Amino acid sequence: MQTEGRMGGRLRWWIISLVTLGTVLNYLARSSLAVAAPTLKDSFGMTTQEYSWVVAAFQGAYTIAQPLAGLALDLMGLRLGFALFAVAWSLSNCAHAFASGWPSLALFRGLLGFTEAAAIPAGIKVVGEWFPPRERTVATGWFNIGSSFGSILAPPIVVFCIFTWGWQSAFVVTGGVGFLWAGLWYWGYRTPEEHKGLSEGERALIMEGRVETGATPATSWRDIIRTKAFWSIAIPRFLCEPAWHTFSFFIPLYLVEVRGLDLKGVAAFAWLPFLAADMGSILGGYYAPWLMKRFDISLLGSRKIVMTTGAIMMVGPACIGLAGSAGAAIALFCIGGFAHQMLSGALMTLSADLFEPRVVATATGMAGSAAWIGGLLFSLVVGALADTIGYDPLFAALALFDIMAAIVLWSMMRSRPAKEALA
Template identity: 35%
Template sequence: MTPTGLSSQQTGSGATSERTTHLRWTVCAMLFCATSINYMDRQVLGILASTLQHSIGWTEAQYGYIISGFQVAYALGLVLAGRMVDKLGSRIGYAIIMGLWSAAAMAHALARTALGFGIARFFLGLGESGNFPAAIKTTAEWFPQSERSLATGIFNSGANVGAILAPAIIPWITIKFGWQAAFLTTGIFSLTWIAWWVTHYRKPADSPKISQSELHYIQSEPISVAATIPWKKLITYRQTWAFSIAKFLTDPIWWFYLYWLPKFFDSRFHLGLSHLGLPLIIVYNISAVGSVGGGWLPALLNRRGLTMPGARFTTMLFCACIITPIFFASRTHSEWMAIGLLSLAAAAHQGWSANLFTTASDMFPQRAVGTVVGIGGMAGSIGGVLFSLSAGWVLQLMHSYAPLFAVSASAYLVALLVLRTMAPGFRKIEDPL
């Protein structure tokens, strides 16, 4: 079997070549689309934050509370969603998840107060929390270890595409039809995706369209079919804590980019709603390159002689280092310099994130991946809550983004030190569980 999953020869009355399939990449495309929709839904509030702040009258601290409501629910939902996906499977679990977050996203159109937005945001967080546990579990089912970081990088880049599409269309919709219409826009995409997923998704062994050669390639790692693993067992492993602490330290930085970059550009460079789209589109376009590139780099380094754990660690170190110049983003008087620094940091974060997600499937058996990602995501959301509350008060009291960018610059190196100390070599645990 070759690494590209080339077809095998079948023998019978005569030798025939089996048709080669690459169905796993269609599954990856479905995950990419779901993640794009996920980030379009959550990005709408950040783009409209300054507009809504003026029309409804909330303070910086109240905005922090609204964002925190989302993240509290996201933290709770991640563990529950990870467990639900492990029990129900990706096909049914993912459809339920998408349906819940889509309804909550459209419910923002009914809000008229900061409290109303906080309630809608809370339920959006419950639904959206399931996207990454479901996607990472699906990737573990459909891809061998050598391809998982690339597949994760590809579907993870959907976050950037969603964040690009939102500033490209939301300001125009808001100006033409009002902010309520902006929150309703993505509903049609969500419903279409759910129908696509339920109709076409199956596990590799159950798919009628997959070739035997591709199935054998996907199953080059043994597949565990045992029962799901209890949380109380998983939290006894250092690998669980290492993954979770790394998420706690670095996930809040991406939340900060999503929800405060529009406000940063508006306050620092006085960009209105009609001019806000271009800087955000540039930042998230470049971050999409970082997501795919960060997922591809470990495979390249592995082919050049590094072990896969060594290649993963080297890639994460590179990403952590090139994030550090963001320290100067709030000090520059050049809009384009700020865009450049933020683009580099966002790209490096996405490369980091693709590899950090993949460490879960590197270190744990398939039947535990959804739950571990959920636990780590919960930790990341707790960090996001603390960061959002702090950001709101820092901006209200100090009127400066400098402390927030200083934390953003250093968090990844600290997280990598934790990973290196607690989970050296990303050693895979045995599966006696």
């Protein structure tokens, strides 16, 4: 029966491809601001610190909303809940076109952060519902490429819109496509229990793996927050997230202000670190089951090794200050993007490994809030210090944070669930 599920049932991969497309559009919308930032700074007379406040408005709202979005998804279900959030974030992004200065831009950015917070909890909930444990990092790796692929698409699309129709059109275009995806999701998604197209073999594979996981028996956010399992995920995510926020929100500004590129140069090269991030997301996803098969490593052990490998590779972007050219700096950013998405996928998948499917979105949202608090605080530090001490020591700090996160993960996650499913 298990063989039939592996060989004959592929519906779960179609489901995760739908999540991947939604994640692409989610990150396309949020990445538009970073590409348009040089134009908006000129149009509104924004300083780098004021821009960091606009970024912080998104981060603050996103941080607050993640556990709320996760709870809403667990209560409403993924089909309706994810579609509603997609409609809301599309409206919020289109509203950026009406900004007249950095305060109104920050307001619309906050609305976008509040509504986009559902994406990752929804994706991990789908992974927990549709995939056996051995395949979960693979599924997470594939849907997580949407975060960087959306960032790859943003520079050429936004720059084209700015030069063709003005900066307002960039937000209307990148927001408008989300409405189409919301309809596609509502039409196409069902749970494994409800989906009529799911074969009995694939259904048995999914359900068998779910039963064997031995997940932490938490039933509410109060139960979740009292577990060591939650903090063993939340603290590393707090330490690791500043790297992705720095790459997402400040690479275009860094390339313009430090490396001397113009807007066309940003469009030509700023997407490369996110392409590398896609590769890290996918290869990191396959790395964990390879470790389990090749070296007979436990499920949780494989997650920890993947995370640690990515943390060590973050030494690359820590050396950006030594780069002698813009090309060399971009290459080091590429190493950083690869490394971060490798370790991030492993950390996010742990929520599906350690918590029951009915609370996975809530647990993921709560851990995501911890991550985004770290990202928000560091973005404010970048905004306050980049114009005085420069970016180089800030990039070096990111590697230190990730190595600390790996140490915390190994220290806190020593025990494992009663049964680690190797389905």
